[in-house]
Each structure stands twice: as C-alpha cells, then as structure tokens.
Amino acid sequence: MVDPHHAAEVAVHSSQLLRWIPFIPLLGAAVNFLLGTRIQSRAGRGGVAAVAIGSSLASFVLVVISFFSLLAFDEHSRLVIDTVAPWIHIGSLNVDIGFQFDPLSAVMTLVITGIGSLIHIYSYGYMDDEPAAWRFFALLNLFMFAMLTLVLGDSLLLMFVGWEGVGLCSWALIGFWHQDHVNTTAGNKAFIVNRIGDFGFVLGVFLLFWSLDSAGQATVVFRELPALVGGLDGMLLWGVPVVTLITLFLFVGATGKSAQIPLFVWLPDAMAGPTPVSALIHAATMVTAGVYMIGRLSFLFAMAPATLEVVAIIAAATAFFAATIGIAQNDIKKVLAYSTVSQLGYMFIAMGVGAWAAGIFHLVTHAFFKACLFLGSGSVIHAMHHEQDMRRMGGLRHYMPRTFWTFLIATVAIAGVPGTAGFFSKDEILWNAYLHSPALWFMGFLSAGITAFYMFRLVFMTFYGECRADEHTREHLHESSGWMTWPLVILAVGSLFAGFLGVPAALGGSNAFAHFLEPVVGHMEHSGHHSLALEYGLMAASVGIAGLGILLAWLIYVKKVFSAESLARIGGGWPHRVFLNKYYVDELYGATVLRGTMGLSTLFAWFDRTVVDGVVNGSAYVTRIGATLSGVFDFRVVDGLVNLTADAIHAFGGVVRRVQTGSLNTYLYVIVVVVAAVLFAGTWK
Amino acid sequence: MPEALGLQHFLLVGAALFCMGLYCVLTRRNAIGILMGVELVLNAANVNYIAFSRYGVGGVDGQVFSIFVIMLAAAEAAIGLAIVLGIYRRSGSIDVSQMTSLRG
Amino acid sequence: MQGPDLSVAAFLLLSALTLGGGGGVIFSGNIVYSALSLMVSFLGVAGLYVMLEADFVAGVQVLVYVGGVLVLTLFAVMLTHRIEDIKVSNRDVGKLPGLAAALAMFAGLIAALEVAPWKLPAEGVAHEAFASTQSIGNALLGRYVLPFEVASIVLLSVLVGAVVLSRKEVAEPRVSDDA
Numbered sequence: 001m002v003d004p005h006h007a008a009e010v011a012v013h014s015s016q017l018l019r020w021i022p023f024i025p026l027l028g029a030a031v032n033f034l035l036g037t038r039i040q041s042r043a044g045r046g047g048v049a050a051v052a053i054g055s056s057l058a059s060f061v062l063v064v065i066s067f068f069s070l071l072a073f074d075e076h077s078r079l080v081i082d083t084v085a086p087w088i089h090i091g092s093l094n095v096d097i098g099f100q101f102d103p104l105s106a107v108m109t110l111v112i113t114g115i116g117s118l119i120h121i122y123s124y125g126y127m128d129d130e131p132a133a134w135r136f137f138a139l140l141n142l143f144m145f146a147m148l149t150l151v152l153g154d155s156l157l158l159m160f161v162g163w164e165g166v167g168l169c170s171w172a173l174i175g176f177w178h179q180d181h182v183n184t185t186a187g188n189k190a191f192i193v194n195r196i197g198d199f200g201f202v203l204g205v206f207l208l209f210w211s212l213d214s215a216g217q218a219t220v221v222f223r224e225l226p227a228l229v230g231g232l233d234g235m236l237l238w239g240v241p242v243v244t245l246i247t248l249f250l251f252v253g254a255t256g257k258s259a260q261i262p263l264f265v266w267l268p269d270a271m272a273g274p275t276p277v278s279a280l281i282h283a284a285t286m287v288t289a290g291v292y293m294i295g296r297l298s299f300l301f302a303m304a305p306a307t308l309e310v311v312a313i314i315a316a317a318t319a320f321f322a323a324t325i326g327i328a329q330n331d332i333k334k335v336l337a338y339s340t341v342s343q344l345g346y347m348f349i350a351m352g353v354g355a356w357a358a359g360i361f362h363l364v365t366h367a368f369f370k371a372c373l374f375l376g377s378g379s380v381i382h383a384m385h386h387e388q389d390m391r392r393m394g395g396l397r398h399y400m401p402r403t404f405w406t407f408l409i410a411t412v413a414i415a416g417v418p419g420t421a422g423f424f425s426k427d428e429i430l431w432n433a434y435l436h437s438p439a440l441w442f443m444g445f446l447s448a449g450i451t452a453f454y455m456f457r458l459v460f461m462t463f464y465g466e467c468r469a470d471e472h473t474r475e476h477l478h479e480s481s482g483w484m485t486w487p488l489v490i491l492a493v494g495s496l497f498a499g500f501l502g503v504p505a506a507l508g509g510s511n512a513f514a515h516f517l518e519p520v521v522g523h524m525e526h527s528g529h530h531s532l533a534l535e536y537g538l539m540a541a542s543v544g545i546a547g548l549g550i551l552l553a554w555l556i557y558v559k560k561v562f563s564a565e566s567l568a569r570i571g572g573g574w575p576h577r578v579f580l581n582k583y584y585v586d587e588l589y590g591a592t593v594l595r596g597t598m599g600l601s602t603l604f605a606w607f608d609r610t611v612v613d614g615v616v617n618g619s620a621y622v623t624r625i626g627a628t629l630s631g632v633f634d635f636r637v638v639d640g641l642v643n644l645t646a647d648a649i650h651a652f653g654g655v656v657r658r659v660q661t662g663s664l665n666t667y668l669y670v671i672v673v674v675v676a677a678v679l680f681a682g683t684w685k
Numbered sequence: 686m687p688e689a690l691g692l693q694h695f696l697l698v699g700a701a702l703f704c705m706g707l708y709c710v711l712t713r714r715n716a717i718g719i720l721m722g723v724e725l726v727l728n729a730a731n732v733n734y735i736a737f738s739r740y741g742v743g744g745v746d747g748q749v750f751s752i753f754v755i756m757l758a759a760a761e762a763a764i765g766l767a768i769v770l771g772i773y774r775r776s777g778s779i780d781v782s783q784m785t786s787l788r789g
Numbered sequence: 790m791q792g793p794d795l796s797v798a799a800f801l802l803l804s805a806l807t808l809g810g811g812g813g814v815i816f817s818g819n820i821v822y823s824a825l826s827l828m829v830s831f832l833g834v835a836g837l838y839v840m841l842e843a844d845f846v847a848g849v850q851v852l853v854y855v856g857g858v859l860v861l862t863l864f865a866v867m868l869t870h871r872i873e874d875i876k877v878s879n880r881d882v883g884k885l886p887g888l889a890a891a892l893a894m895f896a897g898l899i900a901a902l903e904v905a906p907w908k909l910p911a912e913g914v915a916h917e918a919f920a921s922t923q924s925i926g927n928a929l930l931g932r933y934v935l936p937f938e939v940a941s942i943v944l945l946s947v948l949v950g951a952v953v954l955s956r957k958e959v960a961e962p963r964v965s966d967d968a
Contacts, residue, residue, distance in 0.1 A: 090926065668711055672890045679897030683904040689797050692907060695837065698804045700898040702830070704891045705811035711887035712815070717865050721814055721827050724858060728834045731846075732807075739841040742908055745924040748843050749933055752925065755846075755853050756940050760947040762858040766865040767954035773869040 012223075013073065018082035018099045021062050021109060022152060025144035028055030032141065036134025045133045049124040052137035056120045056144055060113035067106050076519055078103055079223065081154060088157070092218045093209070100154035100223065104520040107360060108151040108292055111367045115284050116144050118487040122375050123276040125483030126382055136176060140280070143169035147285050151292055156205050156220040159293070163201065163257065166286045167194045173281060174273040186272035193266040197256015201293075204249030208300075211235055211242045226299045233303065247300060247307035254290025259341050260348060261318045265585055267341055271333040275378030278333060283340050283374050284367040291347045291363050298356045298521045312352025312436065316443040319345025323450040327457070331388045332377045335458050339414065340370060342447060346429050349444055355432035356521035357514035361502045362429055364513075365421035368498050369413040372491035376407035379480040379488065380462060385473055390458065395467035399477040402485045404463045406492035411459050413495035415452035416546045418539075424499035427539050431504070434538055441538070448542050452549030460557035506535045695736035703729035716769045716779040720762065727758045800840060806833030824862050831855050845922040 031051050032039070039047040070078050083098035101109075120140060127133050146165025153159040168191075175187030205220065212218040215231035235242045254260065259267035270282050281287070294301055294311070301308060322341035329335045343366050350359030381388055383400060397404035413420035416427070426448060434441035467474055479485065502513030555561040581587070630649075706725030713719045731751040738747025773779050810833055813826025831854045838847035929937045 669886065669890060672707065672711070672894055676890070676893045676897040679894075679901050683897070683900040689794070690800055690840075692909065693902060694800065695841065696902050697899075698807060698837065700895060700902065701808055702811050702834075703898065704895040705808070705815055707894055708887050708891035709815040711890055712884055715820055717862060717869065718820060718823060721823060721862065724827065724854070724862075725811055725814060725830065728831065728854075731850075732834060732837055735838050735841045735843045735846060738843065740909065742910055745921065745928050748846050748921060748925055749928045751843070751846050752849060752929075753936060753940060755849055756944065759853050759857055760943055762861050763947050763951045764954070766861055767951040769865055770868060770955050779869050 013077070013080045015066070015069075015080045015082055015101070017062060017066060018080060018101050018152065019084050021059050021066070021113070022099070022145050022148035024055045024059045024062070025141045025148065028052050029138045029141035029145060032134050032138035036138055040134045045124070045127070045130070048134040048137045049120075052141050053117065053120045053124065055141055056113065056117040059144065059148070060117050063106075063109045063113045066101050067110060070101060070103070070106055078519055081223070083154075092213055093220070095155050095157050095220060097158060098154040098221075099152040099158075101152065102520050103517050104292070104295055104360065105151050107364060107517065109148060111364055112144065112147050112151065112285050115367050115371050115491070116147075116280055118490055119276050119280040119284075119371065119375065122279075122378070122484050122487040123274075125481045126276055126378055127274065128481075136173075136274070139169055139172050139176070140276075143173065143281060143286075147289075150289055154222055156208070156222070159296075160201065160205065163253075163289060163293075164198065166281070166289065167191060167198065167257070170194075170270070170281050170286055173277040174270045176274055176277065177272075180272075183272040186266075186269040190266040190270045193263050194256045197253045197263050200249045200252025200256070202253075204246050204253060207237075207242065207249060208246045211237070211246070222296060225297075229300055229303065241304065241306075243300065244304040244306045247297075247304040248310065250293065250297065250300075251290075251307060251311055254293055254348075255314070256290075257293075258287050258290030258344050258348070260290070260344065261314050261321065262585075264318060264322065264341050265589065268334050268337040271331070271337050275333065275374060275381060278337070279371045279374035279378065282337070283370040287340065287344055288347065288363045288367070291344070291351060291359055294348075294351045295356050295360050295521050298351075298354075301351070302354060308352050308354060310352075311348055312433075312440055315345045315348030315352050316433075316440050317345075318342070319349065319447045320443050320450075323447040323454065326454040327450065330390050332380065332390050332393070332458060332462060333374075333388055335390075335454060336370070336373055336377060339373075339451065339455065342451060343370065343414070345447070346426060346444065349433050349440060350429040353432050353436035353440065355429065357502075357511075357517045358425070358428040358432050360517060360521070361513050362425035364501070365413070365425040365495070365498050368421055368491055368494035369410040372406055372410035372488060372495055373414065375484070375488055375491065376403050376410065379403040379484050380407075382480055382484070383477055384469060385476070387469070387473065390461040392468050392470075393462045394465045394469075395463070396477070397463040399467075400479040402479055403488065406485070406488040407463070408459060409492040410495045411455045413499075414455055415550060416448055416542060418543055419496075419499070421495050421497070421499035423543075424502055424504070427542060428502065428504060430542055431535055431538055434534075445542055445545060449545035449549040452546040453553050456550045456553035457557055460553055464558055504535075506532055506539075692736055692740040695740075696733060699729045699732040699736065701729075702726075702732065714780050716772070717766070720765050720769070723761065723765075724758060727754055730754060796840065799836075803833050803836040803840065806830070807837065809833075820866055821863070824859065824866060827862070828855055828859050831859065843921055845925055 028051050032048050036048050039051065043050075066080065070080060080101040081098060082100075083096045085097045087097045088095045120137070123136065123140065127136055130136060143166060146162050146169055148162070150159055150162025150166060153162055171187045171191040173187075174190055175184040177183050178187075209218050209220055211232055212228055215228075215235060217228055217231075219225060219228060229243070232243050232246075237245055252263075256263045267282060267287065271278055273282075301311075319342045322338045322345060326335050326338035326342065329338060343362070347359045347362050347366070350356070350362060379400065380393065380396060380403060383396075383403075384393065387393070409420075413422040416423045426444075430441055430444050430448070433444050467477075469477070502511050504511050703726055706722045706727075706729060709722030709725060710719050711722075713722060731754050734747040734751040734754070736747075737743065738745060738751075741747070769779050807830050810826045810828070810830025814823045814830060817823045817826060831850065835847045835850040835855075838844070838850060
C-alpha cells in the first residue's frame, strides 16, 4: 500500500488507496442517478439503498484501513498523499487533483463515513414510502463524495470544489420534496446565503494566493503553505496586515457554511429537508466544514490574532443567541437546528481562542449526539405521521422506548452531564475560553445552562406527560423498525463514550485526541496560569448550571410548578416574543437587503420612466412646438407673402420626413455615404 | 529577406470582405441575411486586427481584441436571431422592408 | 525560395475561399446556400488567422463561428421559413445603389490603405513569433481582466435575454403606450 520510494523521502507517504475513499460514493451516486429508476422498479427500494449503503460502508472500511496504517507511522510523518491527476498549471499556479490523509483528515473522514453510513442505513427505514428513493440515495452519496473531497483535498482549490459540492447537495436535499413550495424556497435560501459566504471564501483564497505571489512563491497546496506563509508577516494591504484580511475573508466563508452570525438564518429553514438529511448535512458534517477549514489553516489563523478575536466574539454571541432562540421554538427540528447553531458557536469559540484540537474534538462528539438527536426526532416524526410540533406530542416514551432511551442519552450528552461525550469536549472548550478571557467563558457557561434547559424541555414535552396527539395518530404510534433504531443505539453508545478519546489531564487522562491532532493543528501556548483548582472549579460550575437547567425544565414541564405560559409573559412577554421570532433577523434581512434590492430596481425603473422617457418625450415635444410655431409662422407670415418659399419649406419638410422612414436601408445608406466621404476627405491630400 | 506577404495584402482581403458584408447588409431584405452580412463585416475587422498583431507593433493585443469581437459577435447573433424569431412569431415575416413601425 | 512561394499560394487560396464564400453569401438566392457559403468564408478566415500565427484565435473562430453562430443562423433560417418558400426567401432590393455604395466604400478603404502611415516595426527587425495561447491567456487575465469580466457579464445577460426573447409569449395584457 505504501510506496517505498516515497516513504524514503521526507516523511511523505503515498497511497493509491486514498482516492477511492471519495470515489466509491461518487460511483454509488452515478449508479443510482443513471440506473436508479431501473433498479428501483426491478429490485425495489432495497436495491438503490443497497448501492448507496454499500458504497458508503466500503468507503468507511477504506477510511478505517487508512487510519490504522496512519497510526503505524511515526508521529511526525503521519501524512499520506495521493496525487490523482494534474489539474491547473498556469503561471505561478500549480495545482494537482490530489488527496491527503493526516490526523485531521482522518478524524473528519471517520466521522463522515462512519456516521454517514449509519444515516444511510437509517434512511432506508425512514424513506420507506418514498417513490423517488433512488434520487434521495444518489444525492446522499453525492454529498458524501463532495464532503470527503472537502476534507481530503490537498489544496484550497480542491477543498473549494468540495465546499461548493456540499452546498449543491444541501440545496438539492433540502428541496428534496420539491412539490412543496416551502421546501424549494428553503433550499434556495440556504444556497443563496451560502453563496454570500462562499464569495468571502473565494476572496480569501485569491488574496492568499496573490499576496503569497508578491511575497515570492505562491501555492494553494496545504502541505506547502506552512513554509511559505511566513513571508506574509508584516505585509500590509490598505493599512491592515494582509494575513488578517485573508483570514477574515475565509471566516466569512465559514460563517456561511457553518451558520454563524450573521449568516445563520438558512440553517433553521433547512430543516424542511428529510430528517436524515438534517442529521447528516445540517448537524454532523457539512456545517462543520467551516470549523475544519479553520483547523486546516490554523497556522494561518494563528498569525492573525485580530481575526481570532473576531471569531471568538462572533462565536460566543452565536452560541448564546441561538441557545436563547431554542427555548421558544415548538417545532422539534427547529429546536435541534438552533441547538446546532449554538454548538457550532462552541466550536468556533475554541477556534477563536486557538484551542484547535478542542474545537475538532467537540465537532466529533457533537456529530455523535446531534446525529442521534436528529435521527431520534426523525423516528418520532415518522411515527407521528410527519407531525413536528412538540405541543402535539407527549408521553411517547411508552410507545417508542428505544427511541426514547437513545434520545435521552444524547440529550444528557449535549447537556454536558459528567462522563458523557459532551461533558469532556465542552469543558475543554470552556476551560480554554476561560484562559483566554473570562467574559468568553461566561457566555459559553450561560449557553451551557440554556442548552441543558431547552434540550430537556424538548425531551419532557415530547416523551413525558400525556399524549396530546389526536386519536388517529395515537392508534398508529409504534416503535420504528430496526433499520432506524439500531443506528440510534450505536450513536447513543458513541454519545456516551466518545468523550473518553480526550479525557483531559486534570481528570487523569492523557488527552489522546489533542495529542493525535497536534502534528497538524499545532498547539497554541497560553500565557495564563494553569491551576488545577480553577479547572475543577469551572467544571463544577458548568455541571452545576447544566443541572440547574435540567431541574428547571423538569419543574416547568413535568412537575408544572410554574406554567410555561406564565413564564412566557415575563417582562410583558417581549423576551419570549423576541426568542420566538428569532430576534427578527429574517425580518431585518427582509427590511434591509430585500427591500434595498427592490428599492433599487424601483429606482431604476423610475429613472427609466421619468428621465430617459422624459428626455425622449421632451425632444418630441420640443419638435412639435417648433413645428407648430413654424406652421403658425408659415400660415400667418410667410404664406401670405411668398408662396414659393412656403412650397420650398414644404418640400424640404417632405424630404426630412422621409429620412425618418423606419427603414434600415435608408439609415445604412446614410452611414455608408458619410463614412466613405470621411475616408476620401481624410486621404485627399 | 523581405517577406513576400505584407500587412497590405491582408488588409486588402479585409477591405474586400468588409465591402461584401456591407453590400449584403444594404441589399438584403431578409433579416437573417442582414445578420449574415454583419458577421462578414465583423470577420473583416478581425482579419485586420490579426494582421496588425502579426505585422504591426503591439503584439498580442490585436488577438485579444479579436477574441472580444468574436465573443460580441456570438452575443449579437444569439440576441439578433432571438429578436428575428420574435418578430417572425408576431408578424409572420422577417422582411425588413416591412418592419416600419418606427417610421416617423 | 520555396517558403515564400508556398505561403503566397496559401494566402491566395485562403483569400479566394474567404472572398468566394463572401460572394456566395451575397449573391445566392437561397438563404440556406448563403448560410453554407458563410461557413466557407469563416473557414477561410480561420485559415488566414493560422497564416498570421494566431492559432488560438483560429481555433476560437472555428469553434464559435462555425460551431456556434452558423448553427444558430441555420436554426433561425429553418424556424422562420416554410420549406416551400425557401426559393424566394432571399430577395435583394436596390442592387445598384447598394453596389455603388459598397464600391465607393471599397475605393475609400483602398485609398486609406495606401495613404495611411502604418506603424510598422523598424526595418531589419526580425519578426518574433510568440506562443499565442499563453500570451493571450496572460493578457486576458492581466491587462484586460476588466473587459474580460465585463464580457462574462455581457454573455450572461445575452443568455438571459435570448431566453426571454425567444420563449413563447405568455398572454399578458398589452400595455398601450400613448407616449
């Protein structure tokens, strides 16, 4: 597998195996796109699902093989590359289509193919009454291809190909049930908002390339970048360090893809897609692309402390605001969507304070419990005949125990109960945030409490109390099939134990996860004081506030000590209204961006109508007045005096009128004659 | 050794082609025929551009311009023919001598 | 010398193709023949480009003109004529004034050609061939990057415009314009 000739070189290994990790899902997608209808009519939905699940699992197996062969290498030579074909060689731009596999890609691909395969399997159960299943599975596989290209690509350009590819698949899958206008609109919204972010990303890449070029040698290949970016130190553009500009532009891209303020508005709407899509694309993988990108370029971001400051502040604000919005939502998937936005905020806090490994760690644990939560909600929605409003659920734990238990475990994990995955990863972030700035920590700390509250609110409203569904739905309530529940069980186990990959030193672990990633993302030293007591104290505090949130949710939604309605009326009811309406951000965009565009076009229309038409009409008007005047003049003065002159004027008018014939030929003759005359005049010397 | 062919030769071909296009535009009554004439005129201009880029000074600029011309010609053909089709659908004829609704 | 003679012969042949094709365009009574002659003329021009060391433009010429514009033209011809009236589809009007104008223009151009002070490289400076594709690429993405981008916008609007113009008209209330 490993080419011995390359292995001898400076710690770069080469493997032809790597390309098949993304290509197998691509093949699966191609088969289902081209032959899907035929397979489905011959072999039923099982046929297309088998193609999709098979290619996804095969890809997973390859990832596992590659992962273990990576582990076998020496710690600092863990980089496998596979150059497939030459791509662009123009001027100083030299890019090949190539993939690279290092600890960071390994983690990402394990998550994508592992959780992706589980979601593929789950989809077979979920889409059991879908006539266009072939299209669904083909798109899922295509998404896998694009996402794997994004994380395996060895250059910014190939990463961008994947970056756009996942956006395209996201658009197609959000609007999968395209007969419903709401879904297509949501897909378009996601695509357009992402486009704004992508524009920033492209600008960042261009600027990076351009400034590297002027610093001497340009490249967009990841493994060549770290050695060259040093040349950008001290370079200014518009009075700003160019590295800061580059990273800010790239971060704009990340805010789009990863739904951070101000571009987060698309993610809640994206829930219009089928639930497995929400789990795979809008929780576990695609939305984490921004985090991955910053992790991949951490050496660049580390050079721009100002950008990191911006990242941290925006991330903390996003984590907090999204969490507060989550309190007031009644749609089960919307709650999870805002929870995702909030958790992505956590990851970006980690990135912003330079705790790269902690951010990626949270990405992994989040992928487990959020995928489990989404799939669990999908199981509920499936059983409830596509009812998503929690106010019409309740008491479901008796009907679907397996879904309930897995959902509960994932909720415990996201709330950060000690021992679960969320506890370790979230505390790692909060601890690093505290070392950077206590204010950041406080925002994250508050959000942790709110998260625990709204997640348990969701659990209590959905699974506890009386069933509020109508008779018909209640009769058909049933646990979902094994295709759906077994992935849930596996994910729940992951939610419980994935955290032990990175037990911090303070708790007697060795933080193996961060250690594994260290060769890629490096390590940012904190000047702050390391006090074990403080670390324990912070842990206790976040466990405490999570417990408080859970207790509060239990008191309100199970014990009914306070009624939720009376709480909603606190402060005249406006906080609740603001949360319910998502801080009116959509309305804000409606009032500014949309209204602005419409206003501008109205202005242009007005300009066209009034000024342009006015000039035309005005000249006609002037001509008419002139004609009238000359007519009057003719009639009163000239006509009476000299008939001959009048005749001449009349004849001239006739001639002039004929000029305006509307006939193309006449105009052309005039042009030709004039041009020929000019030519002759010019050459007559 | 002086080259057997010079700038003037190519300009002559260009001029002849231009006048053919001009004649076509002037005499055709069929709108599509007129568009063909316009294509001839544009090609004549391009021949000149390329000839200048080869024999004159200025290097590659002439070729770049001719590429822009070709691009605009393609755009013009697409839009022009779409308009012709629109007129045909509306009036059943593409005879320009009958297109006189702009007569003053 | 063998070389120059060959190039003169090639030049004469290509000019004949070009101008012959042009003649076909303007004198043919059948518009389909006109379109096909146009193709001959385009190919002749492409050949002239090759002679002028503009191989990239020649390729573009073949692709865009012969492959694109001409096919489009033929489509338009087919769509706007019933088969039976093809014979009379290409009538000319005002041949004599047209001929006179064209000849006048030709004479003017010849006069200008003779008189104009062409900016030629100095005597004795050998012509240097350059890799046309690479230098065009560099020019398009360097000095001419703004026109290049504008061109892309133009093409986009043409795309949209052509679709709008040629789609089936939706029954809309006609706006009467009294202006």
